[in-house]
Structure formats: structure tokens, C-alpha cells
Amino acid sequence: MSTTASGVEAAAKPEAPAGLARRIWHNYVLRRVLRSLFVIWVVTTAMFFMLRLLPGNPVDTFIAQQIRGGSTYESAAATAANLFTFDPETPLIQQYFDYLWALLHGDLGNSLDPGTTVMEQIAASLPWTIFSVGYALLIAIGLGLLLGLVMAYRRGGFLDHSISMVGSTLHAIPNYLFAIIVVVFGGVQLGLFNVSETRGTHTAGVEPGFNFTFIADAFYHASIPVTVYVLTTFGTWALVMKASTITTLEEDYVTVARARGLSGRRIGTQYVGRNAVLPMVAQIATQGGFVFGSAIFVELILKYDGVSAELYAAVNDRDYATVQGILLIMTIVIVFANLLAEIVNSMLDPRIRESESGAVG
């Protein structure tokens, strides 16, 4: 899609005075950044209108709730006016631009939780999710790639069969179910770890900061969700990497590299490993987004106070501003994870850079 779009662009303005725009378009990274921003804008807009189109706007719902709770209509309406930054009387399109304008200033509106903004809530919870999921992905992908490589080199062997079996079995178990299994069997029945101690993101009383006690505590609390994420995903990475490595091993340049008398390690890393990883980068980005999205159940079950727990609470409370804010931030995180994957891919594979910038211009 992108190539045709740029082709049209180039054809429409053969000697465009807008040389800068063309140069930006032909810059691999800049173009990806622009596209990411566009995706975020589309999601933001869709989310805004979808929430507004839902039957019963949040203000009415809130007022009705307050009245049920015993307050008068007037006081309820006054509270609502304070809480919600938008006025249902203004036209929708005006609301939309106000929302975008506030968004550009980092203002996501107020939470129903009195006195806190949505931004504050997200800032308190999102880092924990990014930390635990990111850390788990790093381990799972690293482990998976390594195991996949070894499995491909020793295919048909004991290691190959056992990892294939364990990996695909664990992969077939949904991670929320696996989290329950870990808590019930690992924590309660076998007593491998202390369930109540590892709850939460860190022990109450430990001051967040850059010191050993806090970091060690954070890792300790993250260890259970991380274990769940790693065990349910590494098998997939290993199997995909194995398939990719087997294809790469049959490439001519690997035979030529052996003929050249290169050391096994050099061939394994720079010739086989590096080329085998290439097709996986895109997959890592999408799967990473999936793990991030499905973290909600795992965090709830393990009582890990990340952004998912926050989202769950917001949905229950009909806290639309917070729901919208969290979904938006999650979108941004996933879009940027994809952007990062594409940039990494272009750094690993020179052909991607060339084919898009050089050939089209």
C-alpha cells in the first residue's frame, strides 16, 4: 500500500516545489513516524465518536447514578459539570476539536475518582504493565529465539521434540487460565511462592526510587505475571524461529559461508541467526501487542495493579474519560512498538531501506 501511495505521489508531482515533503516521504523512519501518528489519530477519532454514540451519555448516566444515590438533580448536575470537561449542549464537532486540543496538551480529562485526572491514573498504573509485559517479552523472545535456533540445528533430536511438545502445550493454554493454575497449584498447593506477599506491584512502604531495595522488590512482585507471560509465549517463538532457521539453513549463502571456512559461531549468528530473525520481527510486534492487550486478565487474577486493573475498574464504574484515556494510551504504546519493530527491521535488513526509498524515487 505504501509503495503505491508514494508512487502516486511521485507521479503527481514530478518536479514538485514541495521538495521537503518528498524528502520526508522518502525517508524510511520519518514516513513510518507519520504513518504511526496517522493511525493514532484515526483511533482517537473513532474512539471519541463511538463513545459519544453509545446510548446514554456519561453525564446523564452519572447524574442518574447520583440521584439514585440520594442527591438532588441540581447538586448532581453541578458535580457532573465539575467532573466532566465537556458540556453535552455544545455541538459534537466542537466537542471533538476541544478534545483533540486538550489531548495535544496532554490533558485526557478528569477521572470520576474525585480529584484525579485520567493522566495521573494512567501514569500511576501504566509503567507497571509496560515493565512486566516488556520484561516478559524480552525473556520470552530471547529464550524462544535461542531455543528455536538450537532446535533447528539439532532437528529431530531429543531437545527438539521435548521443546516442541512443552512449548505447544503451554501455548495452547490461555494465559489467564495458566495464571489461575500457577496461583492454585504453584502458590497454594505446592507453596512454591507466597501468594499474598507477591500481590501488588511493590510492597507497601517501599519507596519507589532508583535504589536496590525498590528494584529488587519490583522484580519480586513482577516475577509471577512475568513467569505466566513467558511460559505461555516462549514456545511459539521457539517454533516459529525453528521454522525460520530451517529455511535459512538451506540458503546458498549459508553453504557458501561454510565453504569459506568461517567459524561455526560466526555462521550461526551473522549468517543464520540474523537472517532467520528478519521475518520474525513483524510478528514480534503484533504478538507483543497481543500479550499487552491480554494482560488484563492476568493482572486481575494475580492482583497486579497495572493499567489493566485500572481499565477494569474504570469500565465497572462507567468512567468513560478513563476508559477512553487508557485505550488511547494502549493504542499509542502498541503503535509505537510496531514502529520500533519496523525501525529495527530496517536496521537489520538493508534491502528494506533501499527498496522503499531508492527504487520508488
Add this chain to the structure above:
Amino acid sequence: MPVLSVRDLRIGYRSGGRLVEAVRGVDFDLYPNEALALVGESGSGKSTLGLGLLRLLPRTGQITGGEVRYRAPGGDQVEATDYDVLSLEGTRLRRFRWSEAAMVFQGAMNAFNPVLRIGEQFADTMRAHAPEGRLGREDIRERAGDCLRSVRLEPGQVLGSYPHELSGGMRQRALIALAMVLEPRVLILDEPTTALDLLTQRAIVDMLQELRAERGFAMIFISHDLALASELADRVATMYAGRIIESGTADDLFREPRHPYTAGLIGAVPTVHGGALEPVSIPGAPPDLARLPAGCSFASRCSYAVDECRTTDPGLLMVTDRPAGETSHEAACLRWEAVRMPAMALQDEEAGK
């Protein structure tokens, strides 16, 4: 003294629990500065033989017997070498590859790692063979530049390029340059020009001739194109069903083939020079290596075959015996005296009318 002596080399592939021999006892000697061509259809075992010489067979392949003796004379500081390549292991095998015998492959388009610059691939090859694994940047640049210039490439441009930035012909030249960077005594070329257009093919063949004259390596040229092979090689051997079935000088095989298969090959390949021969294909297909017939394996496709051919495999028979040091003409055919090239047979017919 030959630089490479191959004796009764046998190579098989495991397939469905059994071993199918693709090379069934090949003997030849390769002398310094000599160019030997191995010619045959696909499936004749010629590429397997090439890979086997460097011990580069795929996982299913296995050398089941024979000897590949490599000899290099000693110098002032170097000891004379004389060993069986099939007995090498580990680092010794790794160092034998490319520094003693290099190989230029068929899949030229894909011979370089796509994610490394050509310069890096020269550097890692040279470092892998440097005595201490250490080699200065300048040294690498200079030696790589030398080799690239000798294949008429501009080092400044090529070394900094990624493989996909070069044309097919340039990549093949770069690979030939890379093959010479360690000054091997044997260069194996497996269909080095197959994927290239005719003009580029021509340029590469001319260049190989020059390089051999200049640098004096022995060359094994593997091809299905007998015309091309006879142009480049001093000595030509035809392979069929895993064996050498005829060998002699390029002239012997090209002008007076004495095995019906060689004669058929000439007929089947439209030549660039030598007039407009009507291409005649060889009827039938190569035999199933897993179920070879008794007697001559070509008999079922051969118009000369007599009953004896189906029971006896004659082995190489002397056609023209020449004094030591020169190449004799041998053919594995009971009826070699009767064999005529298709075009010659045609002329005979016309003369008969």
C-alpha cells in the same frame, strides 16, 4: 604430481531409511594449473561430487567411501602437505576449505549474505583463515581490492555495497574475487554462469581463463554445457548416473565422442559456434539411482545398445592411449568404435543416399 587425487569416491543420500548412491566410484587426478570439466545432466552426480570434495554435503548426504588426497609441495617456510581430505575434522577441515580449495556456486544470486556488506564478507573470510585470527583493516582492504580489480570490479564501490545493490554479473565476479582472496590451489566452479545472460557468461568465461593463466590455480569446472566446458577446460569428463563414463581432451570429447551419451549431449546443446546443429534430445530419462539396472546404466536410452550391454558394465575402456603426462581418451562403452555424433550420423546417411 596431482594436486588432487580422487579415488573410488562414493557419496550417498539417505532417503526413506536407505542410502542411495549419487556418486558411485569416481576416479580422477587434477594437476596444478589444469582445468578439468565435469559435464552431465542434472542428477548425474556432478554437483554432489563438487560438494563432496569440500565436504559440504547437505544433512542427508554422506561420503561412503574412497579417498580425496590433497597435495601441496613445500616451500622455504611451508611444509609439504599430503593428506586425505576425507579424514580432516574441525579446524583443519575449516582451514582446508577456501584457503586450499575454494568453490564458486551455482546460485550466484544468493551466494552472499544479504545483510552484510561485501567488504565485511571479504573481511570475515580472511579473518577466519588468519593465523591468529587477527588481520589489519588495511591489509584486508588491499588484498580484497587486488582480487576485485583482477575481476574488473571497482573495489571502492563494491566493498561498501550490499549484495542486492550489485547486478547478477557483478555478484558472480565478486564471488570469484572472494574465491581467490586466499590464493587457493584448487578452484571448483559449479555452473558458475548458468543464471547469467549470454554476454555476461562470455565475459566471465574469458575472465576465468585470464585468471588461471595469471594466478595458476587448478580448476574443476562443473557444467551441463559441453561446448562451454570444452572451451574452458584442458580435460573433459562426462558423468552419467554417478560415474565418469568418458574422459579425454576437450577436442576428443567434442569432436569425436566415443560414448553415446557424450555424443547425445553434444547433440542436445545448441552451440554458440560450430554452426547450426539441429538439437537432438536424448530419449528417456536418467535412471533411478535407487534401482540401477545391471550392466551399462545408459543402455535403456541407447540406440547402440546390444544384449551384452544389459549384462556387462565395461568400465572405462582405452580409446586413444597417449604417453604419460598427456591425457588419454577413455570411454565406458562396449561399442565405442561404432559411436558417431548425431550430426556425423546424419552426414553418413546423406552420403549413403
